[in-house]
Amino acid sequence: MRQIVLDTETTGLEWKKGNRVVEIGCVELIERRPSGRTWQQYIHPEREFEPGAQEVTGLTLEFLADKPKFAEIADAFLDFVRDAELIIHNAAFDVGFLDYELSLLGPQYGRLRDHVAGVEDSLLMARQRFPGQRNSLDALCRRLGVDNTHRQLHGALLDSQLLAEVYLALTSGQSEIGFGAPATEEEGTGGAAAAFAATVLDPAQRPRVRVADDELAAHAARIEAIRKKAGRCLWDPA
Template structure:
């Protein structure tokens, strides 16, 4: 299996004029950040787009991007090549991937670039919403809820924004997968899955981190104190790992 630290991840988010895409709604913002070796590299892709249509009022209330602000911004066709080069071959980490992938596929299709209009043919799609639902069944798994659960500061998120949300999602994803060394999991799904979990795959192997010498010494000190209290060998010594000492 490919090791997670060897994978190039692109954490991606979009904002749109509304929904659904089938009613002619368009992307107005794309934000991506790159993660390699479980670290943000500092490389990112971010752009606001002129959609050639008005945004729904409900959508503006969510992201705060007005039609007037988008006047003069590039169109998707102006940035399509640069965007595709940034994401090609990467594992795309997206919260509610079916939504964003559907809009991106549509934008490429509108350009007549049908070879690119199925991102799952060019990238691995990993849906963090499915991952969160599998790990926290029956709980709220919005980005805000996950930030709170994993103690990630999202105090600057008064409105949705593609770049800010991708940065927050990167922190959430790394927190959710801490200690996991494989991306071969049940949430690496094709966009065509429509959000269904599909056949469950194996989770990553458990990584066992050995205690340091200082930690072993501190552990031995605690056990010695317990020995003194019981005037003998304390019960916990029966469960000490065989062959592990503080020497």
């Protein structure tokens, strides 16, 4: 099974206003383990940033001035993601931008989903597992024990690496994720997944929660009030 964890950075929040992609970052997973292959590209957007967008990424038009345009890297990008399942946080955002970029190249490029096996939205998965809670990438890193202290700005490759760790922890508590090994310059930075996995797997390191007597009494009183109002509750013996 081949999966690509993907993230983009853009000049603004809406592609419908003509905003463009300025960075793409991808991390490859094979059988749910990092293969060591990554793909990252800065892109000249051919337009200005919207107010506030540069502060999020730290990118500037001056930095991007000598970078290739999307038309020049589109084939290389599609070759890297082809036939893989994409893992994207808030997939509608990134897929919308990439579909827009492909549409500017002509109908022969189709849409992103025409080139991949499918798209999994990790934000929707997180909302199902943690309803009513914040499920941003930073919030999930904190909740799942993924070290994101080196994330001062949004960067597509770094965010993809963090999301890969979050996704594997979110879906299975993978025993050995593999981002702990030293990374080459081409592969980008690593993560703290191995330490996280060790903590998850070692029962001695898991936090132990003890409920106070007054909390137990309050819980029992609440259950009894529900039972009286409902007549019979599903958790009661038949």
